[in-house]
Amino acid sequence: MNLSPPTRPSDDPRVLDVPVLIIGGGGAGLTASVFLSDLGVGSLLVERHATTSIQPKAHILNARTMEIFGHHGLARDIYAEGSPPANCGAMAWLTSLGGDEPYDRKVLHRADAYGGGDLAERYAEASAYPHANLGQRWLEPLIRRHAEERNPGGIRFGHEMVEFEEDGDSVTATILDRDADRTYRVRAGYLIAADGGRSVSKRLGIRMLGTPTFLEWINLHIRADFSEFVPFDDTVVNRVSSLADDGSLEHCGVVPMGPKQWGRHSEEWTLMFSRPPGTREAAELDDETVVKMVRRTLKLPQDHPMEVQSISRWPVEGTVAEHFRSGRVFLVGDAAHRHPPSGALGLNTGVQDSHNLAWKLARVLSGDAAPALLDSYEAERRPVAERVVERALFSLFNQIAFTAGTGVVPGARPEWNRAQMTALFSDTPDGRTRRAVLAEYFETNRITTAHLGLEMGYDYAEAGFVTDDGTERPEPDPLGLDYVQSCRPGGRMPHAWLRRGGERTATHDLIDHGAFLLLAGARGESWVRAAAEISGTHGPAVTAHAVGPDHEVADPDGVWAALRGHGEEGAVLVRPDGFVAMRLPSASPDPVRDLRRGLDAALGRAVPVTAAPGAEGDR
Structure with a gap:
């Protein structure tokens, strides 16, 4: 309606x-x-x-976004039309796609990315929905x-x-x-x-x-067969850093876009590179020049087919x-x-x-x-x-900076920089040392491709529309890598697998459209009854469940009990967007009153209380 x-x-x-x-x-x-x-x-x-x-x-959809899409019935179609997981779990840095110098067609680095490979277990603990x-x-x-x-x-x-x-x-x-x-x-x-x-x-x-335009980005959407040039079938992004004739490193992203086949066999690709604004190059590069520049950077054979679908230019700020x-x-x-x-x-x-x-x-x-x-x-x-x-x-500047580990020096004589790249891939103790040092540089890129804490760990408590329960916020990882799940008000409700009517279900899949969700402990029936009373008296809809072995919703692995932060007589109130509005650590003599208090704060109808009732009780 x-x-x-x-x-x-x-x-x-x-x-x-x-x-x-x-x-x-x-x-x-x-x-x-x-x-x-x-x-x-x-x-x-x-x-x-x-x-x-x-x-x-844009093409990478993170776990939090897919969780939202799952709630609204879009995730299945996106997974079906998008890349299979086997083709989008890593990121690679290459020296070129073609060329015949000793340092051409080499792998500078390869790392698991966006929930792929060794990251999969950590991401699966945080959400039922993998990246798409x-x-x-x-x-x-x-x-x-x-x-x-x-x-x-x-x-x-x-x-x-x-x-x-x-x-x-x-x-x-x-x-x-x-x-x-x-x-x-x-x-x-x-x-x-x-x-x-x-x-x-x-x-x-x-x-x-903030920072106004400082780069101009150029994207080419092309049709091409790069299967003989791209070494990996699971890379969601390939970044080429090739040594030009003048001794400078030129960078270009090579991104498989499917749409029927994926990975190195994709039929369509996005090629991405940037130029500083305000120069003749940035402002006046015609399409033909752009294509020539990309071919040069990738070192593609001149006769290799590459059908350009479109070229876009946009300012980066x-x-x-x-x-x-x-x-x-x-x-x-x-x-x-x-x-x-x-x-x-x-x-x-x-x-x-x-x-x-x-x-x-x-x-x-x-x-x-x-x-x-x-x-x-x-x-x-x-x-x-x-x-x-x-x-x-910061991630953008870091991606530019860590290629300094190659030994290439901007402005140095071309002979010097060619010698550095040759030494990097030599089968000598010096070459092995150089490659080990370069790997240390590239490891810093995990702030770009493995930032689960950044994706999931944002907190709304300070905005003032949740009920503070007096607990401290978990210290966020400054790198944004680690994500500590918590039911502290203001944070995203933790993911856990429960059983509902015998079926495995994720905590976030228990949320009904537009309704608050209340999850009580095994002896928290008073909170469930309070939620039903509020919903039945023209209040906001609250879907409520007691979670326990004798209830419709069970926690067979005990993961939810370890995350919720309250006793068996307590409860957690979750907003319609999946963020915790209130944590009720124990039973209350007036659960309707206390639950209304949390709803009033979450709905902007009252100044939030400083701590949930019973905060000094069992946790």
């Missing part, structure tokens, strides 16, 4: 009323539409382009199909917002139907700007703060919007934060923005939550974006 927006009924048939207007049909916008539909909220999405992205663009690998060229049409099925007529490509205005009750936008060359007006309760910052934030005067909200307007994805692709953090962060915002809009529109809940979106997501941007920038 669509929820009505808090606006006056339209008395103008030319004005379309809708609860939420979404500007932008990329990954963040399309997922916002899906999430809102699943929450029963009507929306209209408009996208100025006629189609979804023609560029492969599917470029936006194929991912966006998939999400669009789901969005259109759930919201028929509510996804309009080739429609562009030309202006908007906000009053105290609504946002009214003028939309241009580019095919029909006519405009119409839409009045919405709220507007989600998922337009990459092209229009909405500029009209609002919201500045992007490291910025965060000074505000994620202006009245009834919210920024998500690239409209809110922009950074280099290193670490595969951009699309993932945008999807997680939309997920955080969608349930809050739904609860405010339904009347369950106070409008103040919407303040939590910026308070929770902006610190995450700042950390992501910082890491993406």
Whole structure:
């Protein structure tokens, strides 16, 4: 059922009323539409382009994003269309794809990446959903199909917002139907700007703060057979650092994109390289020159077929919007934060923005939550974006820096640098020492490819919309590698495998759309009854389970009991987005009152209490 927006009924048939207007049909916008539909909220999405992205663009979807997609019924299709796990578990650095110098076609380094290889066990402990690998060229049409099925007529490509205005009750936008060359007006309760910052934030005067454009990135989408040149079948990214005739190292990413075969047998690829801005090279490289430069860097034979599908150029920056909200307007994805692709953090962060915002809009529109809940979106997501941007920038510079371990010196005579590369691969004690030292350099790249703590470990406690239980936050790993699962309020609910009705199920799969989840201990029936009473008296929906051997939901391995941080008479209250709102360590003389207190804090209806009731009890 669509929820009505808090606006006056339209008395103008030319004005379309809708609860939420979404500007932008990329990954963040399309997922916002899906999430809102699943929450029963009507929306209209408009996208100025006629189609979804023609560029492969982002492709790695991390475990947290796939967990969200699993909750909304998209994960199975993404896994089916994307790369098999066997073809996306490593990253490699190569000296070239071709060439006949003694240092050509060599492997500088190879490492497990993004939950593959030796990382798999650590990632599986944190989530039921492994990484996926599917470029936006194929991912966006998939999400669009789901969005259109759930919201028929509510996804309009080739429609562009030309202006908007906000009053105290609504946002009214003028939309241009580019095919029909006519405009119409839409009045919405709220507007989600998922337009990459092209229009909405500029009209609002919201500045992007941080590091402005410092590189220009060039991506080529090509069709080619690289199977004889790429040595590994499981690399999700191959990075070539080849020695040019002038003695300088030139870098190019070689990324398999499938879409039918994968790994080294992919039919399509993305080739990525960058140039400093402001030079003639950066501003005026025509397509023919770009292709020649890439062939030179990769050292491909001139007669090897390479069919260019498209070439895109885009500025690389490291910025965060000074505000994620202006009245009834919210920024998500690239409209809110922009950074280099290193670490595969951009699309993932945008999807997680939309997920955080969608349930809050739904609860405010339904009347369950106070409008103040919407303040939590910026308070929770902006610190995450700042950390992501910082890491993406550092990862990019680190990837450039660790190639210094080759011994190649910028500006040195070409003969010197050729000698360094030759010595690096020599079968001598010196060569072995050089390669061992180089491996130490490359090991630092795990901050880019194994950052589970960065992907999963963000915490919303300081935003103030959860109930503090007086426990200390686990010290975060400064490298972002390790992730300590905890039921401390503000953190993501830990993953554990439970049994429900005899079937194996993950903790996050127990969350119903738009509902809070309460998981009590084996003797926590009073909390379950309190949740049922609240849900039955026009309060927010709370799905509740006692977890124990004599209940429908059991914890056969004891993993959940070790993670939850409360006794058998306690409980954990989880928000609709999977983050812990309140931990109740023991029984209470008035569980309805105490549970309402936690819900009020989570829904912006009250100032959160400093500690949960009974915090001094058993843990």
